[in-house]
Amino acid sequence: MSGETSLWIWVLAACAAAYCIKLVGYLVPAKVLDNPRIVHVAGAVTIGLLASLTAVNTFASGAEIAFDARVGALIAAGIALLLRAPFLVVVIVGAAAAAGLRLLGIG
Amino acid sequence: MRLESPTPAVRIALSVSVATGLYGISFGALSVAAGLNLWQTIALSALMFTGGSQFAFIGVLAGGGAGLAAFGAATLLGVRNAIYGMQMNVMLRPRRARRFLAAHVTIDESIAVAAGQSELTEAKRGFWWAGLGVFALWNVFTVLGAVLGDALGDPAVWGLDGAAVAAFLALLWPRLKSRDPVALAVVAAVVTIITIPVVPSGVPIMIAAVVAGLWGWLGSGRSAPAGDAAPGTSETETEGERA
Numbered sequence: 001m002s003g004e005t006s007l008w009i010w011v012l013a014a015c016a017a018a019y020c021i022k023l024v025g026y027l028v029p030a031k032v033l034d035n036p037r038i039v040h041v042a043g044a045v046t047i048g049l050l051a052s053l054t055a056v057n058t059f060a061s062g063a064e065i066a067f068d069a070r071v072g073a074l075i076a077a078g079i080a081l082l083l084r085a086p087f088l089v090v091v092i093v094g095a096a097a098a099a100g101l102r103l104l105g106i107g
Numbered sequence: 108m109r110l111e112s113p114t115p116a117v118r119i120a121l122s123v124s125v126a127t128g129l130y131g132i133s134f135g136a137l138s139v140a141a142g143l144n145l146w147q148t149i150a151l152s153a154l155m156f157t158g159g160s161q162f163a164f165i166g167v168l169a170g171g172g173a174g175l176a177a178f179g180a181a182t183l184l185g186v187r188n189a190i191y192g193m194q195m196n197v198m199l200r201p202r203r204a205r206r207f208l209a210a211h212v213t214i215d216e217s218i219a220v221a222a223g224q225s226e227l228t229e230a231k232r233g234f235w236w237a238g239l240g241v242f243a244l245w246n247v248f249t250v251l252g253a254v255l256g257d258a259l260g261d262p263a264v265w266g267l268d269g270a271a272v273a274a275f276l277a278l279l280w281p282r283l284k285s286r287d288p289v290a291l292a293v294v295a296a297v298v299t300i301i302t303i304p305v306v307p308s309g310v311p312i313m314i315a316a317v318v319a320g321l322w323g324w325l326g327s328g329r330s331a332p333a334g335d336a337a338p339g340t341s342e343t344e345t346e347g348e349r350a
Contacts, residue, residue, distance in 0.1 A: 004144070010174030011147050014164055015154035017182045022157075022210040025192015026201070033193040040327035041320050042187045043282075044291060048319020049184045050159065050279035051292035052312045053166045055299040057271045060170050060311075065303055073269025074276060081280045086126060091133045094273020099266030 069107030073098040116229040120220050120236035127158070127216050128244020130274075134161055135252020137271050140262035141169035145253050152249035156242060157214050159278055160185045166271060167309045176309025183316050191218045198222075199231050212238025291322050 025033065033039075058074045059065050076097035080090045101107050113121070131152065138148040143165060151161045160181040167177040192213045195201075198221065201209045217238035224230040259265050283289050295315040302311040 006174055007143070007168075008147065010178050011143070011150055011164075012154070014160070014178045014181045015150060017178070018155045018157055018160055018185045018188070019211060021182070021185045022188045022192050022213045023207070025189040025194070025213065026196045026206040026210050028189075028193070030193050030197050033190060034197075037324065037327040039190055041323035042190050044319045044323025044326070045183055045316055046159070046187045047279065047282050047288050047291050048295035048315050048322070049163065049180060049312065050275055050282070051295035051319075052299040052315030053163055053180070054272065054275040054279055055296040055315075056170050056303070056312060057166055057268070057275055059300055060303050060308070062171055063304055063308060065300060069266070070269055070272050073266065073272045076269075077273035077276045080273075081277060087274075087277050088126075088130045088133065090277040091130065091270045091273045094276075095266035095270035097266065098269025098272075099264065102263065102266070 069098040069101035072101045114229060114232055116224050116233035117236050120233050120240055123216050123220055123237050124240030124244050127241045128248050131245040131248030132252035133270055133274055135249040136256030137267060138165045139253045139256035140267045141165040148253045152246050157185055157188055162274055170308050172309025180312045188213055199234060212242055216241050291319060295319050
């Protein structure tokens with residue numbers, strides 16, 4: 001099985017799982033999911049995953065921790081968010097910070 | 108949805124659609140940079156259609172993680188959609204056949220617009236217009252971003268890795284409304300950084316998810332049930348405002 005084929009399988013499996021999860025909300029009786037603890041866990045997992053993904057994309061370089069231009073992107077994006085910039089602007093600021101720092105030979 | 112002059116909910120839905128759809132550009136570009144091809148990128152936007160999970164999927168792969176880890180991160184991040192679906196099912200009561208379409212467009216933005224309405228008919232309009240509007244534009248701009256990303260060449264030169272960092276922080280940001288979520292985010296990030304050198308790529312994200320799940324499970328007793336983490340209330344309203 002080539003890498004491309006196996007990647008396709010994961011793409012489609014993840015798409016199917018995402019749809020099934022959405023559908024569960026409509027098909028399972030409300031009282032099953034409308035449980036404060038489940039709602040709380042789902043909210044916490046969402047926050048934990050997004051924080052973890054932010055950390056991985058900022059600091060991971062393979063299996064090592066690296067401090068490079070991406071840290072500058074994180075800081076710049078944080079400032080943009082504090083200034084209530086919209087999502088796309090935040091993303092562009094992050095890209096510009098990383099590219100700019102590399103241009104200066106940092107990271 | 109009949110043709111009529113746009114109601115307030117429809118207007119909000121359309122502006123949310125444009126704002127959200129536009130950042131499909133960043134998803135498309137980052138997906139190609141992460142090593143997915145054009146059709147895989149299109150498949151994620153058309154079939155998975157939940158931005159956070161899509162970014163998670165490509166974010167894990169970009170970090171060198173395996174397909175299984177990408178699947179796990181995307182799927183866990185989609186769990187909130189089950190809660191959203193339950194809320195929309197109770198609120199809008201779609202007919203049986205329509206549920207299958209409603210499920211597909213059950214995302215942060217459609218829930219936020221629906222939840223922001225005080226009348227039921229407006230909530231329905233808001234949900235469908237935002238859901239279908241974001242779907243249309245998100246997919247168009249994903250293709251544009253992927254083609255653009257392909258043409259850019261070396262992603263690092265253009266700072267696309269920095270763009271990914273910014274995208275995840277921007278997805279996280281509106282959920283950090285009080286002290287508890289901030290503390291949780293810090294803990295999850297620290298756990299991730301500590302485990303990166305120790306376990307295979309992609310696994311730190313799973314470990315952080317488990318820690319966060321435990322945090323939520325143990326914390327649900329001590330804080331108000333509808334508190335910080337309740338989707339459809341605080342966090343989605345914030346996103347509606349942002350969008």
